[in-house]
Amino acid sequence: MTIRNFIKFIEGWLGKLNFEEGLLHGNTASRIKGITVCWMATEKTIASAVKRRHNLVIVHEDLLFPPGYASSDSANLTEKPGIVSAKRIALLQENSISVLRLHSLTDRHFVLDTLSDILSLGEPLVKKGLQRVYEIKPVAMEKFAADIRKKLGVSHVRVMGNPSKKVKRIGGLWGGVGLSINAGFINNILAYKIDTAVAGEVDEYTMRAFSDMGIGMVEIGHEKSEEPGLMHFADTLKEKLKNMPVHYSGDKESWRLL
Numbered sequence: 001m002t003i004r005n006f007i008k009f010i011e012g013w014l015g016k017l018n019f020e021e022g023l024l025h026g027n028t029a030s031r032i033k034g035i036t037v038c039w040m041a042t043e044k045t046i047a048s049a050v051k052r053r054h055n056l057v058i059v060h061e062d063l064l065f066p067p068g069y070a071s072s073d074s075a076n077l078t079e080k081p082g083i084v085s086a087k088r089i090a091l092l093q094e095n096s097i098s099v100l101r102l103h104s105l106t107d108r109h110f111v112l113d114t115l116s117d118i119l120s121l122g123e124p125l126v127k128k129g130l131q132r133v134y135e136i137k138p139v140a141m142e143k144f145a146a147d148i149r150k151k152l153g154v155s156h157v158r159v160m161g162n163p164s165k166k167v168k169r170i171g172g173l174w175g176g177v178g179l180s181i182n183a184g185f186i187n188n189i190l191a192y193k194i195d196t197a198v199a200g201e202v203d204e205y206t207m208r209a210f211s212d213m214g215i216g217m218v219e220i221g222h223e224k225s226e227e228p229g230l231m232h233f234a235d236t237l238k239e240k241l242k243n244m245p246v247h248y249s250g251d252k253e254s255w256r257l258l
């Protein structure tokens with residue numbers, strides 16, 4: 001199967017690719033030998049594809065750094081690629097690997113609902129585009145956060161809010177939508193009068209906004225919050241393609257607590 005035909009297959013299955021999705025590196029005429037699915041095309045996930053002789057990497061996030069959403073003017077990148085981008089592209093070229101980005105398609109069909117299933121949040125009260133709001137039987141913040149940590153099998157989550165405060169109406173801010181660059185999206189979720197947010201990754205702008213509103217928060221981690229859905233996507237893809245090798249390549253957290 002060529003990458004061109006694979007994109008047709010994906011669009012027939014999940015819907016049209018949007019403006020930020022599609023081939024980020026390589027050639028649509030290449031014949032696919034194997035597919036590595038990952039959250040981001042880092043040195044480690046590219047190496048994992050090379051080891052398995054996979055020549056297509058499907059990423060959820062941008063390949064480049066600075067990424068497409070960052071202002072290129074501030075770094076004067078109009079003429080040359082970023083330093084990290086150049087390193088990743090050289091690695092891909094050396095190993096004849098193509099990179100296809102599937103972002104909102106995998107969010108919509110896999111990432112959001114796989115995570116809420118794992119966290120047993122039940123049927124959403126609001127399910128509109130990427131917006132998710134849930135209502136659960138009231139539980140104290142401390143127990144709610146500890147249960148999330150347990151269900152995901154992670155060593156820590158970041159928590160905001162009074163430990164004994166009851167959690168009832170939850171806004172889902174999976175992945176990076178809790179970052180203040182997505183403040184418009186966060187504002188729409190606040191309009192549903194949530195008392196708690198469960199987020200992938202937040203910054204301190206968002207945290208200060210939540211504390212002014214008296215809203216509690218559990219932050220899981222950007223990659224950690226999207227990984228279960230991407231693994232689910234890779235498993236489903238493997239079933240659908242039958243004879244094509246498909247592997248999900250994860251990465252450990254890049255930082256540690258001291």
Ligand SMILES: [Fe+2]
Pocket residue numbers: 060103107111174175176226
């Ligand atoms: Fe996402």
Ligand SMILES: [Fe+2]
Pocket residue numbers: 060061175176222226
């Ligand atoms: Fe993301």
